[in-house]
Amino acid sequence: MCKLPIVLQIQLRFCQYSPDASKEVSDEFPPSVCVQINGKMATLPNPIPTNKPGVEPKRPPRPVHISQLCKLSPILPNNVNIKWAAEFGKGCVCTFLRPPEHRFVLHLSFPGGW
Numbered sequence: 001m002c003k004l005p006i007v008l009q010i011q012l013r014f015c016q017y018s019p020d021a022s023k024e025v026s027d028e029f030p031p032s033v034c035v036q037i038n039g040k041m042a043t044l045p046n047p048i049p050t051n052k053p054g055v056e057p058k059r060p061p062r063p064v065h066i067s068q069l070c071k072l073s074p075i076l077p078n079n080v081n082i083k084w085a086a087e088f089g090k091g092c093v094c095t096f097l098r099p100p101e102h103r104f105v106l107h108l109s110f111p112g113g114w
Contacts, residue, residue, distance in 0.1 A: 009067050033059075
């Protein structure tokens, strides 16, 4: 089976819920978060270690790329299951479609050409 290149990235982003829509909120993973897409675990950023006893390490605030876990057909449903610890309170999860990061190509020119 031939795999087509992914033209857009599908990303999940997490933040705490804010009733003030004009307030900008930053990315923040809830504690003990677990993300499953179509029955497969999504890879989350590794937690940043802490030296404080009894404090759960936080994950760096960045998007979770889930493109490889999604069914990219308009007729097939995608099942997303997200769980986190209750002490986080109300949270918000957003899905974004964005172009993949650009890959830089170095063009060299040589005197006299090739």
